[in-house]
Amino acid sequence: MGTGTNFRQEFTDTPLLKRDVSKFHIAAMVGIPLAAILFQVYVPRFFERLSYLELPLLVTVYFSLMRRTPAMGVLFGAGIGLAQDSLSHNPLGMFGIVKTLVGYFAASMSQRFDVQNAWVRLVLSFFFFFFHQFFYWVLGRALLGEALEFDLQSTLVVAVLNALVAVPLFHILDKLKVTA
Amino acid sequence: MEFLLNRFRNLTVLLVAILAQLVLLAYQVKSNGEVRLIRVWAVSAVTPLARVIEAGRSGAVHFIRDYFVLLNVREENQRIKSDLDRTKMENQFLRTELSTADRAKSLAIFQQQSPSKTIAAHVIGNTTGVGAKVVIVDRGTGSGVQKGMAVITPDGIVGKVTGAYPTASFVLLITDPSFAAGVISQKNRVHGTLKGQGYSTVIVDYVQNEQKVEPGEQFFTSGDDRIFPKGLPVGEVAVVRPGKSYKEIFVTPSGLQNGLEDVLIVIEGVHAPIPDSTMTSQPVHLQEGPEGETSVVPASPQPSSLTTDADRLVEQYRKIGEAEKHIYGQSAGGAPNYNIHLDPNGAAAPPTPPPGVGPSPASAAASAAPPPASATPKPATKNP
Numbered sequence: 318m319g320t321g322t323n324f325r326q327e328f329t330d331t332p333l334l335k336r337d338v339s340k341f342h343i344a345a346m347v348g349i350p351l352a353a354i355l356f357q358v359y360v361p362r363f364f365e366r367l368s369y370l371e372l373p374l375l376v377t378v379y380f381s382l383m384r385r386t387p388a389m390g391v392l393f394g395a396g397i398g399l400a401q402d403s404l405s406h407n408p409l410g411m412f413g414i415v416k417t418l419v420g421y422f423a424a425s426m427s428q429r430f431d432v433q434n435a436w437v438r439l440v441l442s443f444f445f446f447f448f449h450q451f452f453y454w455v456l457g458r459a460l461l462g463e464a465l466e467f468d469l470q471s472t473l474v475v476a477v478l479n480a481l482v483a484v485p486l487f488h489i490l491d492k493l494k495v496t497a
Numbered sequence: 498m499e500f501l502l503n504r505f506r507n508l509t510v511l512l513v514a515i516l517a518q519l520v521l522l523a524y525q526v527k528s529n530g531e532v533r534l535i536r537v538w539a540v541s542a543v544t545p546l547a548r549v550i551e552a553g554r555s556g557a558v559h560f561i562r563d564y565f566v567l568l569n570v571r572e573e574n575q576r577i578k579s580d581l582d583r584t585k586m587e588n589q590f591l592r593t594e595l596s597t598a599d600r601a602k603s604l605a606i607f608q609q610q611s612p613s614k615t616i617a618a619h620v621i622g623n624t625t626g627v628g629a630k631v632v633i634v635d636r637g638t639g640s641g642v643q644k645g646m647a648v649i650t651p652d653g654i655v656g657k658v659t660g661a662y663p664t665a666s667f668v669l670l671i672t673d674p675s676f677a678a679g680v681i682s683q684k685n686r687v688h689g690t691l692k693g694q695g696y697s698t699v700i701v702d703y704v705q706n707e708q709k710v711e712p713g714e715q716f717f718t719s720g721d722d723r724i725f726p727k728g729l730p731v732g733e734v735a736v737v738r739p740g741k742s743y744k745e746i747f748v749t750p751s752g753l754q755n756g757l758e759d760v761l762i763v764i765e766g767v768h769a770p771i772p773d774s775t776m777t778s779q780p781v782h783l784q785e786g787p788e789g790e791t792s793v794v795p796a797s798p799q800p801s802s803l804t805t806d807a808d809r810l811v812e813q814y815r816k817i818g819e820a821e822k823h824i825y826g827q828s829a830g831g832a833p834n835y836n837i838h839l840d841p842n843g844a845a846a847p848p849t850p851p852p853g854v855g856p857s858p859a860s861a862a863a864s865a866a867p868p869p870a871s872a873t874p875k876p877a878t879k880n881p
Contacts, residue, residue, distance in 0.1 A: 358543065359550055361623045362632070368623065387507035395514045403539035405624045406631050406659045406667050410522035414515055421511045460522060466674060466695070 339383040340495045349490065350376050350397045358404060369475045371446060373397050375483045377416050378445050379490055381423035382432040394420025408461065415452045419445050435484050442483035446476040540633075540662040547621045547633065547665075566590060604759055607651035612767035613726050615649070616640055618760050621665070630673035630693060632656075636762060637664045645724060647763040653730040653752030654678070654718060655760050668760070671699055671731075671750055679721030680731050683771055685709045688719055689746065691731060697753070698735065701746040706739045710746055717771045728769030 353372035361368035377397050381390030398416030402409045423445060430437050454467040608615050618634040636642050638661045646658045648668045656676065660667035669676055676693040680701055687708045689701040704710060714734045720727030732750040739745070 355543070355546070358622045358624065358633070359547065362620070363554075388510040391507070391510050391514050395518065399518075399535075400539070403535050404543060406669060408522055408525040409535060410518040410525070413518045414522070417511065417514045417518065421507070425507075460519075461526065463675065 338385050341380070341383070341493055342495055345493045346380065349493070350380075350393075350400070354397070354400055354404065357401075369478060370482060371449065371479055372486075373401050373412075374416065374419065374446060374449050375442060375479065375486055376490075377420050378423045378442060378483070379487050381420040382427040382438075382441065383494070385424055385427045385432075387421050387424040390420030390422075390424030391417050392420070394418070411453065411456055411461075414456060415449055418452065419449055422448075435488075438487050439480050439484050442487075443476050443480035446479045447472060450476070536660065537662050540637075540660075540665055544621070544633070544635070544662075544665040548635065551621050603651050604761065608761060611761075612769055613763045614765035614767075615761040615763050616642070618642075618648075618666075618762050620668075620757050620760065624667055630670040630676075630695065631659065632668050632670065632757065633665050634668055634760060634762070635665055637662045637666050639663050641764055642666045642762055647725045647729075647766060648760050649725075649729055649763060650752045650755075650757075650760055652754060653732060653750060654725055655752045655757065657724050658762065666762070670753070670757075672697060672753065677722070678725055678731075679719040680716045681719040681727075681771060682710055682734075683715040683717060684711065685714070686771070688721070689716075691716070691748070697749075698747050699732065699750055701734075701748055702743060704744040704746060706742075706744055708744065710734060710737050710744060712737055716748055720768050724766075726763065726766035726768050728771055 350373065353376045356372050357368075357370070377390075377394050380393050384390065384393075394416035395413050398411075398413035399409060401412040401416070405412065423441065426432075426441065430441070432438065432441070450472050451467065454465050457463040457465045604617060608617065616636060618636040618640075620632050621635050622633040624631040624633060634648070642658060642661045644658055644661050646661075648655045648657060654671060656668045656670040656673070657678075658666050659669045670693070671678070671691065672693040672695065674693050674695045676691075676699075678691045679688070680691045681688050685708070687704055687710050689704040692700050692702050694700060701710075701716060712734050716731040716734065718725035718727055718729040718731060730751050732748040732752075734746055735749045736747040737744060
């Protein structure tokens with residue numbers, strides 16, 4: 318009886334979607350972000366148009382959405398962002414801060430939306446890409462005093478392209494989930 | 498307090514992470530430096546992988562390309578059995594080889610002739626960031642590269658080193674919006690500041706509307722920025738129009754026109770004068786003539802303005818006309834009455850060949866031109 322009460326209490330306290338936490342093998346959680354960063358380092362050298370793909374961001378969004386824990390999203394975002402910073406010519410922390418916020422908000426949103434739905438993934442990817450670029454621009458101007466340009470039109474176009482890539486990418490990454 | 502931390506655990510983690518990175522950022526900005534250790538680790542970890550990937554990629558590309566070339570040749574041979582097509586394929590292959598050899602040779606020649614001390618580097622990757630105009634080259638502090646050094650090709654400037662690590666360096670390209678360099682125009686000596694825009698064309702800023710800059714004019718580095726030595730080609734003016742406060746000058750950079758694979762890093766820059774004449778961006782390669790054929794006219798002792806064999810031939814006939822006191826176009830008809838085999842430089846004319854026997858190309862070449870040129874058309878046998 319007591320066990321039944323605890324179960325019912327836990328069931329009612331926990332939001333429906335929060336119980337749908339996906340788990341991944343540790344190698345996938347380290348290897349995929351690393352591969353995304355390496356992709357951004359090497360592939361645009363031969364296919365220049367692919368430089369507009371922000372795979373580290375998409376991976377951050379994916380793992381944060383799937384883990385559904387804001388604290389985990391923060392750690393993911395900070396880790397991937399700092400790794401990206403270390404291979405860029407910017408001061409360390411620029412991508413780190415932006416991706417930390419993306420990870421936190423993505424994980425927070427995942428508790429309120431059905432993130433398995435392709436349309437939800439498309440919209441969230443679009444939103445977070447735009448947020449990422451805009452906040453990076455704000456940080457660059459405010460903290461570093463850089464005269465960066467923010468081209469709204471091209472950012473929106475690139476955000477759509479990234480969102481279109483995100484949906485099949487997330488579908489592929491779904492295959493790497495560890496089933497209990 | 499503990500309750501609050503548990504209650505707002507996620508928010509606390511977020512704030513701590515953001516705060517830590519802000520402190521890191523502030524430290525870098527305040528000290529005007531960087532957290533070198535982390536970057537050295539990251540770059541040192543990634544560049545060996547880059548070399549392996551690059552070696553694997555180029556090997557695979559060469560293998561596939563060679564395979565398909567051979568396959569095509571075999572199919573062509575089997576299908577049409579035509580020597581002509583095979584020759585075309587061979588020519589194409591040789592042209593590609595020649596182009597590669599020319600590029601490497603021009604880099605080596607430029608490196609030898611340039612007054613600045615340079616080292617060659619190979620581009621192995623891009624840095625992270627959407628649309629970033631920063632590339633990674635395979636030379637680092639171990640090869641003497643330091644932050645702030647200029648990066649060039651024989652065609653023009655490419656960028657500057659923004660980070661130097663033991664095995665690799667970051668090069669900020671001139672097309673990056675944060676890039677700037679001092680430049681001067683070739684014709685009117687107008688000073689300006691070169692700025693990237695994030696795409697293939699760059700602009701020259703801070704040129705007054707009253708100053709004269711023409712489309713097609715070349716820009717060179719002015720040496721004002723203490724990064725690029727004076728006199729390096731930058732690019733050609735594509736568009737000029739008056740702006741609100743300064744002229745809007747769009748320049749097509751010459752250093753990035755032929756792709757970016759091999760570059761030179763200027764270790765010790767030496768200023769050079771701005772050339773007065775227009776420079777050709779590409780070295781011109783003249784093919785050797787077919788065996789057995791020689792030129793009618795000499796190539797080397799002519800003035801620099803006579804660039805083609807046709808020019809030299811016209812010049813030769815003009816001198817013969819002057820020596821023979823003949824005005825072309827005023828013949829009364831019939832055969833011309835002047836000696837076309839006369840040496841215009843004063844040598845004795847060879848004996849006139851018997852009627853009905855034209856001079857052979859070899860004898861004509863021997864009489865008219867002591868040293869044969871390397872690339873010439875077939876000898877002319879007609880009188881003007």
